[in-house]
Amino acid sequence: MVTGLQSPIQVPNNGTVSVPIATAPVINQGTQVTSIAELASTGQNFEMKVSDLTQSPGTVAFEGITYSLDQLHVHNPSENTLDGRHFPIEMHLVHKRSDSEVLVLAIFFDNGPFNPEFDKVLNAFQKEGTEITIDVNKMLGAGTSRAQLLTFEGSLTTPPFTTGLQWVVSKEIAKVSPEQIARYQNTPQVVTPNNRPVQDLQNRTVTAYF
Numbered sequence: 329m330v331t332g333l334q335s336p337i338q339v340p341n342n343g344t345v346s347v348p349i350a351t352a353p354v355i356n357q358g359t360q361v362t363s364i365a366e367l368a369s370t371g372q373n374f375e376m377k378v379s380d381l382t383q384s385p386g387t388v389a390f391e392g393i394t395y396s397l398d399q400l401h402v403h404n405p406s407e408n409t410l411d412g413r414h415f416p417i418e419m420h421l422v423h424k425r426s427d428s429e430v431l432v433l434a435i436f437f438d439n440g441p442f443n444p445e446f447d448k449v450l451n452a453f454q455k456e457g458t459e460i461t462i463d464v465n466k467m468l469g470a471g472t473s474r475a476q477l478l479t480f481e482g483s484l485t486t487p488p489f490t491t492g493l494q495w496v497v498s499k500e501i502a503k504v505s506p507e508q509i510a511r512y513q514n515t516p517q518v519v520t521p522n523n524r525p526v527q528d529l530q531n532r533t534v535t536a537y538f
């Protein structure tokens with residue numbers, strides 16, 4: 329029996345409450361991240377571990393805690409929805425300060441032009457142990473302006489569905505080409521669709537910023 333505030337959810341575009349932007353997360357993804365692709369524990373997806381946390385790994389600061397990028401992975405289709413809409417890809421940038429202090433920055437990707445930085449991630453997914461250097465800011469394209477963020481409490485979307493995670497969703501949508509989406513779907517050992525269905529909102533607070 330899975331209990332507590334679970335993820336993913338149907339994220340309301342304007343949140344359920346709106347607070348001043350001074351309290352919004354501050355996202356600094358650094359520029360270069362050296363990572364290694366590893367099969368995630370489910371055996372159905374790849375994740376990229378940051379191999380050197382001291383090497384400008386990217387951070388998110390929120391409510392007095394600075395979380396460092398630990399790993400990233402993608403889902404097809406998106407797990408969360410924005411105003412009821414799924415996107416072809418949702419990237420999860422999993423940040424940590426400790427094993428019990430976890431923040432997931434979720435970025436949606438829609439159909440668009442070829443994304444060179446996303447392609448490096450796809451290359452790494454072809455073979456476990458591949459090491460690459462990516463520019464996370466470039467991959468996100470539009471970037472992540474603080475006014476476009478929504479925050480809420482949720483859980484891991486894979487077993488053991490641990491609760492108490494901080495989620496940050498950006499309303500700015502990045503782009504990948506349809507060919508890149510197909511390439512991810514055809515990656516050996518990746519099983520798609522690999523999105524957990526949306527879970528009950530349960531009166532949870534989704535905070536927007538103005």
Ligand SMILES: [Zn+2]
Binds near residue numbers: 401402403420485
């Ligand atoms: Zn995920």
